[in-house]
Amino acid sequence: xxxxxxxxxxxxxxxxxxxxxxxxxxxxxxxxNLVSSLPSFGLVARFTIENLNEKIIEVIEGFKPVKKILRxxxxxxxxxxxxxxxxxxxxxxxxxxxxxxxxxMSKDLATFRRFxxxxxxxxxxxEISSKQLKVIKK
Amino acid sequence: xxCEKISISKKKKEMVYVKDLNVKxxxxxxxxxxxxxxxxxxxxxxxxxxGAGKTTIVRVLTCQIEKKNWTGDVKVTGxxxxxxxxxxxxxxxIGYVPQLELLNLYFDLSPMVNVEVFTSTxxxxxxxxxxxxxxxxxxxxxxxxxxxxPVKHMSGGEKKRLSMAIxxxxxxxxxxxxxxxxxxx
Numbered sequence: 407x408x409x410x411x412x413x414x415x416x417x418x419x420x421x422x423x424x425x426x427x428x429x430x431x432x433x434x435x436x437x438x439n440l441v442s443s444l445p446s447f448g449l450v451a452r453f454t455i456e457n458l459n460e461k462i463i464e465v466i467e468g469f470k471p472v473k474k475i476l477r478x479x480x481x482x483x484x485x486x487x488x489x490x491x492x493x494x495x496x497x498x499x500x501x502x503x504x505x506x507x508x509x510x511m512s513k514d515l516a517t518f519r520r521f522x523x524x525x526x527x528x529x530x531x532x533e534i535s536s537k538q539l540k541v542i543k544k
Numbered sequence: 545x546x547c548e549k550i551s552i553s554k555k556k557k558e559m560v561y562v563k564d565l566n567v568k569x570x571x572x573x574x575x576x577x578x579x580x581x582x583x584x585x586x587x588x589x590x591x592x593x594x595g596a597g598k599t600t601i602v603r604v605l606t607c608q609i610e611k612k613n614w615t616g617d618v619k620v621t622g623x624x625x626x627x628x629x630x631x632x633x634x635x636x637x638i639g640y641v642p643q644l645e646l647l648n649l650y651f652d653l654s655p656m657v658n659v660e661v662f663t664s665t666x667x668x669x670x671x672x673x674x675x676x677x678x679x680x681x682x683x684x685x686x687x688x689x690x691x692x693x694p695v696k697h698m699s700g701g702e703k704k705r706l707s708m709a710i711x712x713x714x715x716x717x718x719x720x721x722x723x724x725x726x727x728x729x
Contacts, residue, residue: 407719408560408582408605410590410598410643416725417589422582426592429567429575429600437589522591 417518425522427529437518444524445473446490448516451497454481456507469500474524481509484520556583558622559718560605565616567600567609574600575614584717599643602720606640607631621717636666639716641708643723648707651696655686655706658695659713666714673713680709 409416417423417437425433425440433440441448455462458481466475466485471493474486487493494513501508560582567575575597582588590598603609604618607625621637623630642648650658656677663673681691684705690698695706704726711719 407587408590408602408721409587409724410602410720410722411725412591412593412723413725414591417591419587420589421586423589423591424580426578426590426596426598426601428595429573429578429597431578431580434580526593 414517414519414522423518425525427526432525432529437521440525441516441518441521444516444521445486445488448486448521449490450484450486450514450516450520451490451494451511452478452482452484452514453501453511454479454509455483455501456481456509458483462506465504465506466501469497472497476520476523484514484516486516486524556585558582559584559586559620561617561619562601562605563617565601565604565614565618567597567604567614569613575604578616582718599722602640602722605718606638606720607634636714637717639711639714639719641711641719641721641724643726648710649695649703652694654692654694655681655698655709656691658706658710662710663713668714676713676715677709680712681706684709 409420420437422435423433423437423440424431458477463475463477463483466472466483469487471487471489472485473488476484476486478484485497487497490513498508498511558581560580562578562580565575565578566573578597578601590601592598600609604614604625605620607630611626611628618624618626620634623634625631625634640648650661653661656674659673659677660670663670663677681688686702686705686709690702695703698706704724708721708724711721
């Protein structure tokens with residue numbers, strides 16, 4: 407059975423997910439395998455942060471093991487990083503040291519929706535850098 | 545012995561095979577070197593933003609794109625849609641529920657007459673078709689008083705569910721659902 411869909415939650419019932427972009431098949435695997443291909447097998451740290459803004463995100467990006475920061479709501483961010491369990495306490499310490507106020511936090515597994523977002527973003531970044539390369543060559 | 549038999553029958557058949565699929569409409573190259581295969585019983589989700597080629601790939605598999613527009617090795621239930629003479633057999637083995645119901649329903653006819661029209665093209669006998677239709681209508685929660693009135697009087701959700709019933713009526717080997725969650729109630 408094939409399901410063509412915009413509804414990323416539909417991945418929950420799929421044995422395999424095909425992700426397409428501009429007529430190219432980017433991924434074809436089980437949703438579980440795709441999520442596990444993320445840093446630290448897709449573990450995310452979700453924080454609700456008081457007065458979250460771009461500046462705070464930039465500060466967090468400065469924490470080396472952080473691989474990806476996604477905004478999941480007005481004051482909610484999800485953070486993917488290497489060696490999750492080892493680095494989580496360090497990240498919390500880093501936030502405290504930088505006077506970033508954590509209102510709540512949880513450890514979770516990334517959803518297929520997040521994987522999709524990250525994968526498409528990666529492709530967009532690739533396209534932008536290849537365009538820039540062309541401009542430089544010209 | 546018995547166990548062995550079961551394991552043999554459980555061996556999965558390859559239902560869809562796609563190798564190096566490229567689709568071009570004139571200068572527009574809309575699908576690039578797509579490869580995948582699907583075994584019996586698997587549910588595949590096709591994800592992508594608008595214009596990613598999701599529907600185009602399914603249209604190749606469902607014999608809706610002329611061969612001159614695509615290249616590659618494609619097999620649906622073991623048959624290639626590249627050959628026109630395979631189309632009737634492939635179409636009788638697959639179910640297709642389009643994004644918009646107006647593409648697969650006759651709005652001036654009743655659900656039951658729609659069923660008759662479609663099942664006659666699959667060579668199903670009238671009585672069997674009616675029986676299966678009633679079963680599916682009940683599963684999909686289509687109110688009995690709508691079965692014999694023109695489809696145009698049905699609600700959006702009812703039309704979508706009728707469209708699904710028609711996609712399932714011939715017990716297809718492969719089912720294609722294009723945006724099934726829109727309008728579903």
